[in-house]
Amino acid sequence: xxxxxxxxxxxxxxxxxxxDRPIDIAVYVVIALVLRFxxxxxxxxxxxxxxxxxxxxxxxxxxxxxxGVRDSVAAQRRAQRARTIGSVLKSxxxxxxxxxxxxxxxxxxxxxxAPLIASAGVVGVALGFGAQNLVRDFLTGMFMLLxxxxxxxxxxxxxxxxxxxxxVGLRVTTIRDVNGTLWYCRNGEIVRVGNMSQGHAxxxxxxPVAHGAAISRATEVAAAAAAAAxxxAAIEDAVLGEPEVxxxxxxTAAAVTLRLTVKVKPGKQWAVQRHLSQAILTAFDEHxxxxxxxxxxTPAQ
Numbered sequence: 001x002x003x004x005x006x007x008x009x010x011x012x013x014x015x016x017x018x019x020d021r022p023i024d025i026a027v028y029v030v031i032a033l034v035l036r037f038x039x040x041x042x043x044x045x046x047x048x049x050x051x052x053x054x055x056x057x058x059x060x061x062x063x064x065x066x067x068g069v070r071d072s073v074a075a076q077r078r079a080q081r082a083r084t085i086g087s088v089l090k091s092x093x094x095x096x097x098x099x100x101x102x103x104x105x106x107x108x109x110x111x112x113x114a115p116l117i118a119s120a121g122v123v124g125v126a127l128g129f130g131a132q133n134l135v136r137d138f139l140t141g142m143f144m145l146l147x148x149x150x151x152x153x154x155x156x157x158x159x160x161x162x163x164x165x166x167x168v169g170l171r172v173t174t175i176r177d178v179n180g181t182l183w184y185c186r187n188g189e190i191v192r193v194g195n196m197s198q199g200h201a202x203x204x205x206x207x208p209v210a211h212g213a214a215i216s217r218a219t220e221v222a223a224a225a226a227a228a229a230x231x232x233a234a235i236e237d238a239v240l241g242e243p244e245v246x247x248x249x250x251x252t253a254a255a256v257t258l259r260l261t262v263k264v265k266p267g268k269q270w271a272v273q274r275h276l277s278q279a280i281l282t283a284f285d286e287h288x289x290x291x292x293x294x295x296x297x298t299p300a301q
Contacts, residue, residue, distance in 0.1 A: 140187040141168075150165055172184050203261065205276045207260065208257045215256065217287070255292035
């Protein structure tokens, strides 16, 4: 009987190691894989843009699309924003399910996971200190995406770089400036953002005239020329208000500068400025409004 009991005990141990525990491990792995698959599919569906609607993931989030932005640019901006946020959520889901699966497998082998969790916390803190710049870049990028501070197609000023946003990532934002240079800006290093493509913009035109010119006459000519120029087909759609001459903006030894402003669509201020400047310069020449260079000329001896 003693021999039979020992044989039975050995059989139970073998069954535990060869049958029970592998089954438990397989169950936990399958649950983790299924859970990860289901959550990833849900994230994909939430970030997928359907015709005529934005991704469901972005519905509760604030969006600051520029007024009058092209549909193609808006779609690209939404798609990139949803894709980036979705990739973050997928990574979080994968890490969470993997961690849960590993901890459950360790418990199957009767391993006390409490010290491991504590050690992982210490290691995480150490890694956080060592890679704090990287963590700051990711966190800043995440908040920029959630708040929609800027997106693809926006013209922004981040300090050293000014230009059009080509891509927005969790760690780096790429900006193409007017000279064609592509700037890679770390999100954690961006301390302030000036977005020139949200809401509306203002075209500012400074008009220098000679000290001897009649300022009131120059103001009337500039206002009339600007009002006529805003009706041109080239900029008519970009103008949102009537031009307003603010008067004398500055007085220097070389010239008196008048300033004119007009409310325009975002991103159109530079084209409108160039168009109005040309129209006002032509009107000044036609009405004999002296330019500063004329006053500086000296008669030939």
